Amino acid sequence: MLVGYARVSKEDQNLNFQINALKEIKCERIFEDKASGTKSNRSGLENALSHLREGDTLVVWKLDRLGRSVKGLVDLIIKLDAKKVQFKSITDGIDTATTAGLFFFHMMASLAQMERDLIAERTKAGLDAARKLGRVGGRRRKMTQGKVDAAKELFKKQIPPKDIAEALNVSVPTLYRWLPASDR
Secondary structure (H helix, E strand, O other): OOOEEEEEEEOOOHHHHHHHHHHHOOOOEEEEEOOOHHHHHHHHHHHHHHHHHOOEEEOOOHHHHOOOOOHHHHOOOOOOOHHHOOEEEEEOOOEOOOOHHHHHHHHHHHHHHHHHHHHHHHHHHHHHHHOOOOOOOOOOOOOOOOHHHHHHHHHOOOOOOHHHHHHHHHHHHHHHHHHHHHHH
């Protein structure tokens, strides 16, 4: 029996094209996940694995839908092999029922890992370049120097911290974090 598995990384992404491809090659059951490929805890994949029996084939649209790390992919193929289950990737042309297919699987798994590492490397380089230009990642701070100065003036006028925080559109803990008692 062919058992399909489809995955997208985010809730707002669509699985239809993967599901259609799996139906086209006659998968009898299809399991789905909307979760990152780096997560080891994916209920759809776990359900698919528990459904597989000796002689079945797990089918994905593309290898990276199954996972991103070489270790994770290889561990999964070992798990499938122990159950005497084959693996097939439609677009990558991988079929572990053959020796060449198993070799090609290992090559593609290495490429998937390399792609993930390159993305992380480029992201880190971009963040480093932005830091050198004086930009800092993350969301903008709610407390600006102007708000800190205004808060100090309001504290001098004995205005309650709750009212100051509300006027500056920040929480009381944020106000206290920026203006500890020693600075008021």
